[in-house]
Amino acid sequence: VCRVIAVANQKGGVGKTTTAVSLASAVAESGHKVLLLDIDPQANATSGIGLDHRSAPGIYEVLVDGLSLTHAVMSTVQEGLLAVPSSIDLAGAEIELVTAMSRETKLKMAVNEVRPFFDYVFIDCPPSLGLLTLNGLTASDELVIPVQCEFYALEGVSKLRETVDLVKTNLNPGLEISGVLLTMYDGRAKLTEQVANEVRKSFAGNVFETVVNRNVRLAEAPSHGLPINKYQPKSSGALAYRAVAKELIGRA
Amino acid sequence: VCRVIAVANQKGGVGKTTTAVSLASAVAESGHKVLLLDIDPQANATSGIGLDHRSAPGIYEVLVDGLSLTHAVMSTVQEGLLAVPSSIDLAGAEIELVTAMSRETKLKMAVNEVRPFFDYVFIDCPPSLGLLTLNGLTASDELVIPVQCEFYALEGVSKLRETVDLVKTNLNPGLEISGVLLTMYDGRAKLTEQVANEVRKSFAGNVFETVVNRNVRLAEAPSHGLPINKYQPKSSGALAYRAVAKELIGRA
Ligand SMILES: Nc1ncnc2c1ncn2[C@@H]1O[C@H](COP(=O)(O)OP(=O)(O)OP(=O)(O)O)[C@@H](O)[C@H]1O
Ligand SMILES: Nc1ncnc2c1ncn2[C@@H]1O[C@H](COP(=O)(O)OP(=O)(O)OP(=O)(O)O)[C@@H](O)[C@H]1O
């Protein structure tokens, strides 16, 4: 069975891309067949996994021109991990898709074609609740929500939950939150504990045991085009995402 | 003369809201009449300045219903600073505006009406290059670009510059970049220096001298609904934003 997992949170800079890239790579490292889809026009996951976002075809051609995903996949530095690059053109797709037929389910149709080839599909979403993120949520079985342990990130979580409910009612009844991941966790900061407690209360039982501490290696890895398990395999960042991968696989 | 300044960068979590709120408050503290507009559906600047984002009317009514800004302004804890709140409804405005007449200039028309009452107007933009940010860039004379000193934030800067050129050619010929602000600066981290050098090279002469160091007080302030100069007036964050305000006022 293929598990399709969106990594989404409309709050910016909470660690969505870092989580999608690190998690996809850690799950592939443990022997599974994994596909990473970058549906953010910023194309950060594309460069974070070492691909060129000017290379075509990519996710834009899949969503707007109906290209099959199999024609856009590329191999990566991690064995078992394939990826489909995003590109800057995708920024135009949000407006182009508004008037298209079945605009929210374009990605779902494309992903359903490739499910037989993969155990896991991870989708890195942009920091908004527009048509691209709606496509990501509609195509997915599960949702991982990275939450930075700070005040503004906490505010957005209730809005995200509302959106998930809307998607479940109208577009994808099977969508479930598979877990909230606390990122950039700093055990010494009072604010971190306050936010973590708040999140654990409102998502009781659905918060990953593993927290991802702030670790400069995670911020350095993308400048080398490498996922953390290839850049610094023994860093606290790599260990944390291996532990998250183990929890995620165990939650099937 | 009223200076209208957008604070924008499509990369998420780089310090746009922290900059808009802190800078607006510091400029008001130094005796100027200031208006803060929150055009992000996340409404972080609204709660960061202590307003309620469920209160109506707000920026949604201005953009979609044509309400005058004067009917939406609210006073804040900082003397000389008024603000117009955002709300979650604004997320729908992007799709609603797509088919509207002169959709990119709605905010510009509203802002031009209130210029006589203010010395500075700051506009906090969402992390995307959609219609809301386009409205912000079209309404503005200047643009302040916060850049977090990390790799992904660097990647987005060239795309932002392209968008600014497009806006200048098609919608707002007078738009100028008034400065790039380096945020969450950590002098000990190699990555910070690498990114800072890259930014100073590509924006020669247009980077604020002041850098804003990572300072936990800045992350704590919004949970109290206070700008940093009211929450911890002697913190390094408050001092940094006072220095940025001074530079900005001097750059007229
Ligand atoms: N645990 C961590 N420790 C240190 N730095 C981190 C950590 N997680 C992410 N980062 C860094 O923080 C920044 C924001 O993370 P990232 O870009 O993954 O967030 P995002 O939610 O994908 O942002 P966006 O909303 O723009 O898509 C990046 O520069 C990233 O390298
Ligand atoms: N100099 C700083 N030191 C420490 N924390 C900071 C600093 N600047 C901002 N922050 C914190 O970092 C997080 C991201 O900042 P902020 O929300 O202002 O960015 P943004 O660009 O407005 O995000 P978005 O893209 O979601 O609109 C917030 O939790 C904020 O409190």
Ligand SMILES: [Mg+2]
């Ligand atoms: Mg991202």
Ligand SMILES: [Mg+2]
């Ligand atoms: Mg913001």
